[in-house]
Amino acid sequence: MTQSHAPPLPSPEERRRLREAKSLSQADVADKMGVTRETVRSWETGRTTPRGSKREAYVELLTAQDPATTSAEIEDRTGVEAEAEAEVTARQEPYTEAEADPSVEAEAEAEADSDEEPAPPPPALTPPQAFDALYAFCTPALVRQTYLLTGRRELARESVERAFQLAWHRWPEVAVDRDPAGWVRATAYEYALSPWHRLRPRHRHPEAPPADAADRALLDVFLKLPPMYRRTLLLYDGVGLDLPETAAETEASTPAAANRLLHAREAVAERLPELAAPDELHRRLTVLAATERLRAAKPRSVRYGSEHRARTWTRAAIAFTVLLIGATSLTLRTAPDHYEPPMAPGATIRGVPPRAASGPLSDEQLELHAFLKSQTVSGPERLVPEAR
Incomplete structure (x- = not known):
C-alpha cells in the first residue's frame, strides 16, 4: 500500500495570516481542531507542528475558505516574502506579549497533543541572554505606546529604560512571572504617568508635535483624556488586550474598566467623528505610533545602568547606616551615665543692709593720699610707719 504524502504546511507566519484573513481567533481554531489555545499558539510560533490527521485538518481549515490560496501557492512562497509579510503584520498590529512568556510556552508544550511532533528544545539561555531577548522583543512597541501616553519622546525612552532596569534588578522574580512583558509594560506605564514629572524643568516646555495634521489632532485629543482613561483605551484598542486583562493591569474592576473605555471612546469620537469605529481608532493609533x-x-x-544604580543605592544605604551608627555611638559616649538633680533656683535674702556706694574723699583721706603718693616718687622703698 502506498502512503500518501502529507499536505504542505504553511510557514508559522503564513498560518497566522491565513487565520486572521478568515477572521478567526486562536480560540476558534482550537475549538474546531479539538485542542487548547496554547497548542494553536505553539503552532503559529513554530515551536510545534501538527501531524497526522490533525495536520491535514489544520491545513484544510486554513486553506478551504480561501480559494485564492492553494497548497501549491503556499509551498512556493519564498522566505523573503514570508519575512516581509511578517514585518508588515507586526507594524500593523500590536504584539502579543504572551508569546514572550516562558511559562506559557512550557505550559503549551506540556498540553500539546500526542499527535504533534515537538520541535527540538532550544538551548537554555543565560539570564543576560533571556533579558536581552525580552528587551529586543518588547522595546520597539513599548516605546511607541509610552509615547502615546505622554506625548514626549525623551520621557517615553526613559520610562522604558527605567522599567527594564527595574526588571533586571528583580530578574529572578520577573523571569518566572506569568507575563514578563506585561510586568515591564505596567512598570513603564506607571513611571510615564507619574505626576512628579511635572516638577522637572524640561517638562515645562512642550516637545515638537507630529508633522501630519491628522496625527497632531489625534494626539492632542488623546492627551486631553484623564490618565487612567488614556491607559485603558491604549491597552484595549491599541495593544489589543481583552477587558479582564485591561482591568487587571489598570487595577480596576471589569465594570469600571468598561466605563472608562466607553467614556474615552465617546470623548475621542466627539472631537474626531471619523474615529468612532474601534477598528479605525486602532488603526490610527498604530499608524501614529x-x-x-x-x-x-x-x-x-x-x-549596566541597572547594576550601577543598584551599587549607588547600596553604597548610599551603607553610608547612611554608618552615619547613623556613628551618631548613636557619639550620643551614648557623651550622654551622662547617672542622674544629676537640677540646681534649685536662687532665693532673695532679706535683712542684709544694702552695699554703700563710694563717695568723695574727706580732708584727712585726701591728706593721706597725697602723703603716700609723695613717698613713692623716689623709688619703690618699703613704707615704714613713723611715730608722731
Whole structure:
C-alpha cells in the first residue's frame, strides 16, 4: 500500500495570516481542531507542528475558505516574502506579549497533543541572554505606546529604560512571572504617568508635535483624556488586550474598566467623528505610533545602568547606616551615665543692709593720699610707719 504524502504546511507566519484573513481567533481554531489555545499558539510560533490527521485538518481549515490560496501557492512562497509579510503584520498590529512568556510556552508544550511532533528544545539561555531577548522583543512597541501616553519622546525612552532596569534588578522574580512583558509594560506605564514629572524643568516646555495634521489632532485629543482613561483605551484598542486583562493591569474592576473605555471612546469620537469605529481608532493609533522613530538604548547599557544604580543605592544605604551608627555611638559616649538633680533656683535674702556706694574723699583721706603718693616718687622703698 502506498502512503500518501502529507499536505504542505504553511510557514508559522503564513498560518497566522491565513487565520486572521478568515477572521478567526486562536480560540476558534482550537475549538474546531479539538485542542487548547496554547497548542494553536505553539503552532503559529513554530515551536510545534501538527501531524497526522490533525495536520491535514489544520491545513484544510486554513486553506478551504480561501480559494485564492492553494497548497501549491503556499509551498512556493519564498522566505523573503514570508519575512516581509511578517514585518508588515507586526507594524500593523500590536504584539502579543504572551508569546514572550516562558511559562506559557512550557505550559503549551506540556498540553500539546500526542499527535504533534515537538520541535527540538532550544538551548537554555543565560539570564543576560533571556533579558536581552525580552528587551529586543518588547522595546520597539513599548516605546511607541509610552509615547502615546505622554506625548514626549525623551520621557517615553526613559520610562522604558527605567522599567527594564527595574526588571533586571528583580530578574529572578520577573523571569518566572506569568507575563514578563506585561510586568515591564505596567512598570513603564506607571513611571510615564507619574505626576512628579511635572516638577522637572524640561517638562515645562512642550516637545515638537507630529508633522501630519491628522496625527497632531489625534494626539492632542488623546492627551486631553484623564490618565487612567488614556491607559485603558491604549491597552484595549491599541495593544489589543481583552477587558479582564485591561482591568487587571489598570487595577480596576471589569465594570469600571468598561466605563472608562466607553467614556474615552465617546470623548475621542466627539472631537474626531471619523474615529468612532474601534477598528479605525486602532488603526490610527498604530499608524501614529509607527510614524515616530523612537529608539531606546542597547540592552547591555540598560543592564549596566541597572547594576550601577543598584551599587549607588547600596553604597548610599551603607553610608547612611554608618552615619547613623556613628551618631548613636557619639550620643551614648557623651550622654551622662547617672542622674544629676537640677540646681534649685536662687532665693532673695532679706535683712542684709544694702552695699554703700563710694563717695568723695574727706580732708584727712585726701591728706593721706597725697602723703603716700609723695613717698613713692623716689623709688619703690618699703613704707615704714613713723611715730608722731
